[in-house]
Amino acid sequence: MKRLLEIISKTGIYRSTTSAQTGRFALMALCFAVVFAVVAGRLASFGFMATGGGDNLEALPVSTALHRPTMVDRKGRILATDIQAASLYADPQSITDLDDVVDQLSNVMPHLNTKALLRRLRGGGRFAWIERELSPRQQADIHELGLPGVAFVDEHHRVYPAGRTAAHVLGFVDIDNLGLAGMERYIDRSLNMMMVSSGARQASEPKIELSIDLGVQHALREELEDAIKRYQAQAAMGLVMDVMSGEVLAISSLPDFDPNQRSQAQDKGRFNRLTAGLFEMGSVFKIFTTAAALDLGVAGMESKYDATEPIRIASFTIKDFHAQRRWLTVPEIFTYSSNIGTAKLALDIGIARHKAFLSKLGMLQRIETELGETAHPIVPANWQKINTMTIAFGHGLSVTPLHVAAGAAALMNGGYEVTPTFLKKKPGRVPYAERVVSERTSKQMRGLMRLNVESGTARQADAKGFRVGGKTGTAEKVVNGRYSRDQLLTSFIGVFPADEPKYVILVMLDEPQRVEETQNRATAGVNAAPTARRFIERAATLLGVSHRSQTSQEFDELISASY
Amino acid sequence: MRIVTFFLATILVALAAVIYQVKYETRSLDNRVASLQRGIAEERDVIAILRAEWSHLNRPARLERLARAHLGLRPIQGNQISTDD
Structure with a gap:
């Protein structure tokens, strides 16, 4: 250091080397030394610091498309x-x-x-x-x-x-x-x-669990495909829903498409008829009219209505397909599927209450599901007496099949509102679901549905051992503004097991033909109902419904009481 | 004084060498981590493809066709089920 100072002093910058000057110079040198030491230390620390693996660009493969769960x-x-x-x-x-x-x-x-x-x-x-x-x-x-x-x-x-x-x-x-x-x-x-395109797959990727059961879904689709062949129908629809949670376990609308082939998916004829199609559902709608009458106390099981003569109102004539030409009790109206009797039931309920009941069941609004909103029901703008009478048996109000399934589930499950969902839910009834009909009405309706399968129009839906209950409906399609006798829409809405309801099933066939197998008939009882039976026989065990030769005793009493 | 200076200079050089080596070791380890991560991502992609293929081969429609053809199985009929209640 001393030597260094000597050299510096010889250069003549410092003319005199007083001790004070030497001290000042030493201080300066020290400052520089500290600063350089800090810089050197920082450099060394950079060397030791590992570059974090997270922001390492090399680890990210290039990827443009979004990664989906x-x-x-x-x-x-x-x-x-x-x-x-x-x-x-x-x-x-x-x-x-x-x-x-x-x-x-x-x-x-x-x-x-x-x-x-x-x-x-x-x-x-x-x-x-x-x-x-x-x-x-x-x-x-x-x-x-x-x-x-x-x-x-x-x-x-x-x-x-x-x-x-x-x-x-x-x-x-x-x-x-x-x-x-x-x-x-x-x-x-x-x-x-959505996961942003990070490219690298995460170890624990979120999965989306759907309510669908692939096995049941396959069985339903197969049976519908088979039904199209058997009855030479244009289209077929089917839906299986948990009555408590509203989970859709299977839903199929044929013709459908292969999602792997994009061009096919946008084909017009392949839309989902169950949520986007609006139909006058026909006699299956009678379950809502009957439930309304029972729930509002307008009629009891033993109430009788005159179905001897067709009703003439305005230019309409309301006739019965299975005409009995006598007074019918409520269960008889249901099992003979009497239009006259149901129209009279609806009149007793009254226009306002009838409308309010259907609204409470969600029949007059869109249903919001994960698949988007359903089509909006076509409700008569000016709801008159004639509307109530025809809507009672399913004409004059167009809803989606999903509406009917959700409404039926609510009537069957003890009377709680059901919102259809396509995501897996925890088992059991949705805790905050609103009540739409009483427990008693629900029980009576289940009794009527079972009775109708035992001895009514839906006899061919009886999958032995699975205690099916249900209602058939045959609606004439409107062609060129008129109801057509040959272009029919047949449907079956069912519940199984009727004594401890777990699932509702809806099967619909568009324009089934009069074929040999059905003795040249084309009503729902000979095509939609047996399709439902074949499906239930095949899938009930997959759905965890146990096979039992008889319904519970209590339930039998309920049915025999309704005779 | 000179010895101390010499000693410090040696330590400095030694430290520099150590730092240099550690730094390069770290870099190579980093590369290894990155390549392993790439490998893992690739494996996951392959697993995803295999899973998709497994699901495709196990789709009910195919299983049903195979069961019909090779095992003589048919969908269950109502009268095949009995209960002892």
């Missing part, structure tokens, strides 16, 4: 999941000979539209898709070509392993993995379920 059925079977697929893109400006590149590519991918591709590549810009979602084989072949200016990017590609089985619930996605319909759209709308 996996959907599973209520038993954990995969219904929709993401897999990786490579997509090919080009940077046109770094390609010298566009024609040659396109030519070579079309050798590997013969289906390629070369003209459109060339136009895209010549359109300027530095990015153009060539082909999305390549197969691994194609990717390898293109890689082999070693073309400059084209490159791959990994994308998420949505697959539906079960194919068309549950198509209408799942919906489908577009090429960018955005949900366009069904539960896929629901996932997009509830933002918290």
Whole structure:
């Protein structure tokens, strides 16, 4: 240090070397030393610090499409999941000979539209898709070509392993993995379920559990397909719902589509008729009229109504299909499916109360589900006496089949409102559900439904041992403004087991024909009802309904009391 | 005084060498972590594909077809079930 000072003093900067000056200089040097030490220490600490793995860019594969959560059925079977697929893109400006590149590519991918591709590549810009979602084989072949200016990017590609089985619930996605319909759209709308394209798969990925049971869904779809063949119907619909929670275990509307094939999904005829189709449901609507009459105390089980003569009102004539031409009790009106009797029941209820009851059951409003809103029921603008009389037996009010299933579930489950859902719920009744009819009415309605299967129009729905209850309905479709005698819409709404209700089932056939198997008849009792029976026999055990040869004694008494 | 200076300088060089080595070790470990993470992500992707394939092969429609063809099984009929109640 001393030597250093000597050298400095010799340079002549410091003319005199007083002790005070030396001290000042030493202080300066010390300051510099400290600052340099800090810098050196900081450098060393940078060296020791590990660069965090989280923000390491190398670990993130490039990915453009959104990553969607996996959907599973209520038993954990995969219904929709993401897999990786490579997509090919080009940077046109770094390609010298566009024609040659396109030519070579079309050798590997013969289906390629070369003209459109060339136009895209010549359109300027530095990015153009060539082909999305390549197969691994194609990717390898293109890689082999070693073309400059084209490159791959990994994308998420949505697959539906079960194919068309549950198509209408799942919906489908577009090429960018955005949900366009069904539960896929629901996932997009509830933002918290979307995972931003982080590429790297997380260890514990959230799964969306649907209410659907794949096995039951398959059985329902198969039976409906079989019914279309047997009865030469145009379309078929079916729905199975838990009466307590409103969970839809199976829903099928044929014709349907394969969600793996996007182009097919947007076909007009393949829409979900159960939520988007509006129908005059016909006689199945009588369950609501009868329940209203019983619940409001307008009629009892032993009340009698005159069904001897058709009712003439305005230009309408209300007739019975299974005309008895005598006075009928309420259970008889139900099992003979008497239009006259039901219309008179509705008149006794009164227009205002009838309307209020249907509204309370949700028949006059849209239903909000995860699949989106249902179609809005077509309610008469000016609800007159004639409307109440015809709506009583299911004409003059168009609702979706889902409305009927939800309403029936409420009547069957002890009288609590049911909101249909496609997500898995904890078992049991929704705790805050509102009561729509009394426990007693619900029991009576179950009795009537069972009675109708034992000895009424729905006899062919009797799946032995599963204690089915139900009501059939045959509605004439409106063709060119008139009710057609040949174009029918037949339906069956059922509950099983009727003595301890677990599920409601709805089966509908659009324009079933008079075929040999049904002795040239086409009413619901010979097509919709047996379809429901075949399904229940096949799926009841899957649904955990135990087989018992008889209904409980208490329930038998209830039924025999209604004779 | 000179010995101390020399001693400190040696320590400084030694420390620098150690830091240099540790730093490079860290970097290579980092790369290893990143490559392992990439590997894990790739494995997960493969698992996802295999799961999807498993579900596809186990779809009820296919199982039913195979059961009909090879096992002679049919959907259950109501009269095949009995209970002892």
